Amino acid sequence: MADTKANPDVKRGRPRQLSVRDAVLAGAGQLxxxxxIKGFSIEGVARLSGASKVTIYKWWPSKGALALDGFYTLVxxxxxxxxxxxxxxxxxxxxxxxxxxFRDTAIGPILAGLIGEAQRDPELAAxxxxxxxxxxxxxxxxxxxxxQAAGHVRPDLDPTMVLDQIYGPIYLRLLVxxxxxTDDLAATLVRTILSxxxxxxxSERQA
Amino acid sequence: MADTKANPDVKRGRPRQLSVRDAVLAGAGQLxxxxxIKGFSIEGVARLSGASKVTIYKWWPSKGALALDGFYTLVxxxxxxxxxxxxxxxxxxxxxxxxxxFRDTAIGPILAGLIGEAQRDPELAAxxxxxxxxxxxxxxxxxxxxxQAAGHVRPDLDPTMVLDQIYGPIYLRLLVxxxxxTDDLAATLVRTILSxxxxxxxSERQA
Numbered sequence: 375m376a377d378t379k380a381n382p383d384v385k386r387g388r389p390r391q392l393s394v395r396d397a398v399l400a401g402a403g404q405l406x407x408x409x410x411i412k413g414f415s416i417e418g419v420a421r422l423s424g425a426s427k428v429t430i431y432k433w434w435p436s437k438g439a440l441a442l443d444g445f446y447t448l449v450x451x452x453x454x455x456x457x458x459x460x461x462x463x464x465x466x467x468x469x470x471x472x473x474x475x476f477r478d479t480a481i482g483p484i485l486a487g488l489i490g491e492a493q494r495d496p497e498l499a500a501x502x503x504x505x506x507x508x509x510x511x512x513x514x515x516x517x518x519x520x521x522q523a524a525g526h527v528r529p530d531l532d533p534t535m536v537l538d539q540i541y542g543p544i545y546l547r548l549l550v551x552x553x554x555x556t557d558d559l560a561a562t563l564v565r566t567i568l569s570x571x572x573x574x575x576x577s578e579r580q581a
Numbered sequence: 582m583a584d585t586k587a588n589p590d591v592k593r594g595r596p597r598q599l600s601v602r603d604a605v606l607a608g609a610g611q612l613x614x615x616x617x618i619k620g621f622s623i624e625g626v627a628r629l630s631g632a633s634k635v636t637i638y639k640w641w642p643s644k645g646a647l648a649l650d651g652f653y654t655l656v657x658x659x660x661x662x663x664x665x666x667x668x669x670x671x672x673x674x675x676x677x678x679x680x681x682x683f684r685d686t687a688i689g690p691i692l693a694g695l696i697g698e699a700q701r702d703p704e705l706a707a708x709x710x711x712x713x714x715x716x717x718x719x720x721x722x723x724x725x726x727x728x729q730a731a732g733h734v735r736p737d738l739d740p741t742m743v744l745d746q747i748y749g750p751i752y753l754r755l756l757v758x759x760x761x762x763t764d765d766l767a768a769t770l771v772r773t774i775l776s777x778x779x780x781x782x783x784s785e786r787q788a
Contacts, residue, residue, distance in 0.1 A: 490700030503759045527778050542749025552710045570777030571734050
């Protein structure tokens with residue numbers, strides 16, 4: 375019944391359709407885990423879920439849309455983090471959680487595959503922005519805005535730009551693989567963006 | 582004749598094969614400009630260049646390898662920048678050049694397509710690292726190492742990590758499109774990484 379609230383398009387009193395929908399989502403998540411986006415297809419999800427392709431196309435206009443919803447059945451439990459009000463600690467906690475998700479679970483390669491596929495599929499690209507990146511950023515923006523309000527972080531900075539300078543390296547490494555996602559990466563990225571790279575005596579000259 | 586040096590596998594005295602090879606490369610670059618990686622195929626390059634598919638496969642093992650070489654016929658002229666020794670100015674100059682390339686030419690979308698395709702093609706991913714990312718990074722690493730040697734930048738920092746925090750946001754925006762590549766982006770990214778985001782009185786407490 376929880377799904378009725380999450381999905382207002384589904385009419386009441388049709389539990390059978392709800393469960394088919396859940397089976398399709400579970401099948402989509404399962405197929406992503408097994409085969410990644412490379413081996414993902416509407417046919418495969420139909421086979422795993424027992425739903426017909428016609429039924430699947432009724433709810434999901436494209437393979438990309440179904441893949442992103444399947445992705446969410448895998449990743450949704452781990453979005454929240456508890457904030458302490460210490461900007462450094464809160465950023466490190468949040469970044470560490472994303473790093474662990476990307477490195478220690480199948481989520482990293484699956485998301486990389488989705489972003490790759492999005493280069494060919496503008497609807498998937500929009501869905502990744504609206505359903506993955508933006509909701510995840512709200513927590514980071516909240517941390518930085520609170521730190522700005524408290525006078526700890528410079529007020530002239532755009533928090534989304536700061537988040538790009540913390541998370542951009544992680545996505546770049548995930549997508550291009552030129553350097554590993556190491557244990558110390560979260561602390562290093564946050565420390566560098568907080569304090570900058572200038573030597574302390576050079577700071578005063580160049581800042 | 583310049584190509585003989587760049588391609589030591591080609592034997593001397595066979596100018597006809599050299600010119601077929603050049604025609605294939607030119608055709609690959611042209612097809613990328615016309616159709617992006619999505620519309621890129623060995624067949625299409627054969628058609629544009631007049632070379633046979635057998636000939637093309639003799640030199641390029643895969644579509645991805647040919648696409649990357651074709652990409653280089655489009656982008657190679659614009660790698661070098663002149664350095665002044667001022668870390669801020671040199672980084673802004675270099676980042677601005679990359680931003681202009683990504684935003685004002687077809688290179689940005691083509692590179693995004695190649696990185697997308699690389700999620701399905703590990704050989705293309707390796708080629709992007711070895712032939713695009715690493716050579717481009719050498720100049721940025723040189724700027725930062727010189728600044729460290731001169732005492733302007735903290736000596737404990739890994740220059741490649743710093744470059745990730747400057748270029749990561751640009752690649753993330755190119756690939757995910759959540760924010761634009763604006764005119765002021767180069768200066769903002771460099772300024773933030775040089776000086777950090779902490780308010781000056783908070784710096785001393787938290788650094």
